[in-house]
Amino acid sequence: MPRKAKSAIQQMMDGNPNNRTSKELYKRAKNEKKLEFGNEKLIPPNWLSSGAKNVFKQIVDTYKDTSFLNDADLITLAQYADWYSEYKACNTRLKKNGRSVDGKPSGDLRLKLSISAELDRLAKELGLTPASRASLAIHLNSDSNSDTADHDEFDDEFDDGFENKLRSIK
Structure with a gap:
């Protein structure tokens, strides 16, 4: 079975081992959100x-x-x-x-x-x-485990941080 690709957020948390640019990671994170069913x-x-x-x-x-x-x-x-x-x-x-x-x-x-x-x-x-x-x-859903409840806040900060970082790059 092929290994599942890490999400953009996971890559950032792992220190971005694939050396993606912030713009690439931000775009991927936004696209992953669009693909949620x-x-x-x-x-x-x-x-x-x-x-x-x-x-x-x-x-x-x-x-x-x-x-x-x-x-x-x-x-x-x-x-x-x-x-x-x-x-x-x-x-x-x-x-x-x-x-x-x-x-x-x-x-x-x-x-x-x-x-x-x-x-x-x-x-x-x-x-x-x-x-x-x-x-x-x-x-796992964030509401099913209290340890992951803070990740929704992280996602918002993640989006804001990327937007601010992208503006400073341009």
Whole structure:
């Protein structure tokens, strides 16, 4: 999984290790703010089975105190829930019919392996694996943790500081 790029604010807090100019960091920080999405539409699509809808709701509930999932993730989340539901159905058929037919792996076993790979890929995108979750601490909402409550004030000071610095550069 590719490493997630640091935000402009994170780069500044880390001492700007990528040596970006103040103008570049300010522009990036403003663009990152423009790309923030809401999460009002994170409801399971009607085409999902009831089991898949339950998985969808469970994941949304898991991330409810973060800003990690948003409306832009709807399709990926629905795909994961749908594939998960299909994976469970394959397991049920395998238990009933067995893993092999005439000494060869059954179609359900091959399908299960294929679905497993897709689930793994989507799980990484959605932060559902231990490794992908390790990088999610930066996405906590400020009101969910008192230690991060001061960052909203920092953001305002950050914007003002950049604007003043940009004026002095020009």
